[in-house]
Amino acid sequence: MRISELERRTGVSQRLLRYYEEQGLLRPERLPSGYRVYAEDDVTTVEHIRNLLAAGLSTTTIADLLPCMGSAGGQLIADCPELLLDLQRERARLSAAIAELTTARSTLDQVISTAPPSVEHEAARLRGLS
DNA sequence: TTTCTAACA
């Protein structure tokens, strides 16, 4: 399929699909015209890319990981042990980020709880505007 | 009409 169809089937813009290729995440074939030709599997691959990107992984890590993804529901293929190390590292990074955000939220909660009723009333009015 | 590259907002 060509780029328009992949865009339609994945909801990912052509601009982004070309960017993914630039980052080594996709390897479409080329027609003599230069047009990209994507495989059926690329639809799932793009979905994987979206998930991993949302998980905060870098494009380079994803590039290493993709070859280890089964076409099923993101199952890891048996012979890719080195990747487990990277994934565990990413998991630790996420845990640290969550801890920081939780602390930040508590700080905000504390400040918010000091607001007098008059301020709360004004806040409610402003929310109604936006 | 569709896609490509490159570059700017």
Added chain:
DNA sequence: TGTTAGAA
């Protein structure tokens, strides 16, 4: 990332 110009 979106958008767009100019060329196949």
